[in-house]
Amino acid sequence: MTREEQVKAVGLKAGARVVGIAAVDAFREKVPEGYRPEDILPGARSVVVAGGDGPTAGAWRCPDHRVMEITGYDLRENVAVHAMCDFIEGALAHHAIQAPSLPVHGHEPPMSMMHAAELAGLGTRSLAAHIILNPEYGLLYYAALITTLPLEPDPPLAEPACPHPGCAAMYKRIGTTPCLRVCPACLAGTVQDGRIQESTYDREKCHSRAQTYGIGSFQKGLLQIVNEDDPGRRRTMIYGDFFTKSLQSVGFFRDSIAQCFECMRVCPVGRKYRKLQ
Amino acid sequence: MTLPPTATAALKSIALKSGATVCGVADATAFDAYAPEKHRPGDLLPGARSVVVVGGAQPREGDWAATSPWVLQTMGTTERIQGVGRRLAQYIEHEFGYYALYVPPGTASGDTPFLSLMLAAQLAGLGSKSLAGPVLNREHGFMYWSAVITTAPFDADQVEAAAACPAPPCREMWEREGTTPCLKVCPAADGGCLSGKLESGRAVRTFYDAARCNTRVHTHWIGGFQKVLEETLNEPDRDKRKMLLYGDFFTRSLWAITYSSTNIAQCFECMRVCPAAHGLKEMK
Numbered sequence: 001m002t003r004e005e006q007v008k009a010v011g012l013k014a015g016a017r018v019v020g021i022a023a024v025d026a027f028r029e030k031v032p033e034g035y036r037p038e039d040i041l042p043g044a045r046s047v048v049v050a051g052g053d054g055p056t057a058g059a060w061r062c063p064d065h066r067v068m069e070i071t072g073y074d075l076r077e078n079v080a081v082h083a084m085c086d087f088i089e090g091a092l093a094h095h096a097i098q099a100p101s102l103p104v105h106g107h108e109p110p111m112s113m114m115h116a117a118e119l120a121g122l123g124t125r126s127l128a129a130h131i132i133l134n135p136e137y138g139l140l141y142y143a144a145l146i147t148t149l150p151l152e153p154d155p156p157l158a159e160p161a162c163p164h165p166g167c168a169a170m171y172k173r174i175g176t177t178p179c180l181r182v183c184p185a186c187l188a189g190t191v192q193d194g195r196i197q198e199s200t201y202d203r204e205k206c207h208s209r210a211q212t213y214g215i216g217s218f219q220k221g222l223l224q225i226v227n228e229d230d231p232g233r234r235r236t237m238i239y240g241d242f243f244t245k246s247l248q249s250v251g252f253f254r255d256s257i258a259q260c261f262e263c264m265r266v267c268p269v270g271r272k273y274r275k276l277q
Numbered sequence: 278m279t280l281p282p283t284a285t286a287a288l289k290s291i292a293l294k295s296g297a298t299v300c301g302v303a304d305a306t307a308f309d310a311y312a313p314e315k316h317r318p319g320d321l322l323p324g325a326r327s328v329v330v331v332g333g334a335q336p337r338e339g340d341w342a343a344t345s346p347w348v349l350q351t352m353g354t355t356e357r358i359q360g361v362g363r364r365l366a367q368y369i370e371h372e373f374g375y376y377a378l379y380v381p382p383g384t385a386s387g388d389t390p391f392l393s394l395m396l397a398a399q400l401a402g403l404g405s406k407s408l409a410g411p412v413l414n415r416e417h418g419f420m421y422w423s424a425v426i427t428t429a430p431f432d433a434d435q436v437e438a439a440a441a442c443p444a445p446p447c448r449e450m451w452e453r454e455g456t457t458p459c460l461k462v463c464p465a466a467d468g469g470c471l472s473g474k475l476e477s478g479r480a481v482r483t484f485y486d487a488a489r490c491n492t493r494v495h496t497h498w499i500g501g502f503q504k505v506l507e508e509t510l511n512e513p514d515r516d517k518r519k520m521l522l523y524g525d526f527f528t529r530s531l532w533a534i535t536y537s538s539t540n541i542a543q544c545f546e547c548m549r550v551c552p553a554a555h556g557l558k559e560m561k
Contacts, residue, residue, distance in 0.1 A: 222506075
């Protein structure tokens with residue numbers, strides 16, 4: 001087994017669905033200074049990216065939309081990253097850290113997991129909110145590690161996962177794709193010669209829908225509660241379902257991080273894994 | 278793809294390896310007689326055939342033996358079993374090719390769960406309801422539950438024939454004093470949550486005040502946060518507001534609802550005194 005295979009095997013065993021490797025140098029082209037792997041870990045040579053499963057195919061089929069709203073993911077990609085970090089530091093004697101991915105101001109993370117997944121050959125951006133689609137599994141969640149260990153990188157995908165041939169054919173026929181049609185409020189784009197020609201998405205609008213219950217709704221609810229002068233109305237707002245669900249979603253009890261999945265529900269990439277018995 | 282004959286055994290083996298203490302299977306149609314519409318397996322996953330239930334992650338004997346009440350109040354164990362449920366759902370889909378829906382542990386609305394995990398545990402033959410409320414497993418006692426609804430036709434287990442509750446010492450206590458350890462520690466007639474009656478060693482009447490229990494079990498959880506928030510906003514005095522927000526009650530509520538402390542229950546008194554809740558294994 002090569003070192004690359006050893007590291008990947010550790011990640012897959014820890015629950016990742018896919019693991020890929022990107023060279024630190026590959027980030028220089030599109031990532032501004034201050035946000036590159038070597039700015040986070042001095043001497044960084046490689047970035048290892050793990051993709052984990054999202055909701056099960058059974059969850060996609062549930063007719064009660066609230067199930068998908070609150071079904072927690074196992075977020076195994078983070079576990080896989082930690083397992084690989086432990087292996088790299090413990091067995092291969094090189095520094096390894098989990099790449100920071102939570103926003104530190106606005107929506108900006110210190111390092112983009114989406115870009116890391118692309119560079120590690122695990123997927124490409126889609127018309128659907130630019131979500132990275134793996135050509136085999138479709139929607140996955142990504143985490144990454146940065147290490148000083150030099151590893152042979154995987155090449156970025158030669159063929160984009162989006163648009164799927166079925167979507168390209170649909171665009172040719174009626175000028176839209178399943179995701180663009182299901183959410184014209186957030187998404188727009190054009191396809192030419194089977195490739196994405198242009199793609200935009202309204203992140204602010206999408207954010208308010210994808211995360212109906214979460215930190216944003218907690219802040220919104222709290223502001224309304226604080227601004228409400230009538231104690232009776234305040235009480236109703238505090239104990240109402242909206243604020244209670246917001247509290248549950250920011251707490252550990254419910255670890256769903258998104259409530260709207262409509263662009264992904266209609267996406268055919270990886271659908272074969274959602275068609276079961 | 279058809280389900281191999283060894284599928285149920287393989288699934289249970291994976292469940293135990295993943296951290297479950299027990300694993301059982303209920304027939305999805307068995308819920309029809311007990312669960313209200315919209316809260317049955319088929320309402321959540323069309324074509325549901327089985328419900329796989331795992332139990333475990335209960336407080337350890339050392340937790341029960343600890344003399345500080347804060348140990349059980351602040352040390353979280355409940356969430357560990359949910360990870361096993363999630364893993365089994367993925368396993369069923371990837372290994373057997375059948376749909377699997379991990380039942381969310383939260384509520385659909387108010388206090389109503391999507392699917393009653395306690396009912397699922399009973400129908401999967403993993404335990405039976407106790408006078409104190411929780412479902413108790415005969416061998417391991419009190420535990421937490423997670424469930425997966427699936428279209429896979431796994432072999433269903435039989436419902437437990439003999440209940441763990443009331444335990445022999447509780448039956449003797451009832452004959453002697455007309456009460457049991459759990460009923461005595463939290464009597465509904467005296468500000469508590471429980472009451473019940475035994476006849477011929479079996480419970481013939483049980484009562485459990487869920488609303489009252491909720492305020493005690495979840496002293497420092499989301500309800501606690503909401504309560505202090507309301508009090509703070511109703512408080513005109515700035516200094517008192519500051520005390521409310523920085524006081525122990527609100528601080529502990531914040532710990533409880535965030536990742537820092539994953540415990541979601543603070544009162545365990547009915548289970549602490551229950552002879553059937555701690556399992557059969559003797560500890561030194």
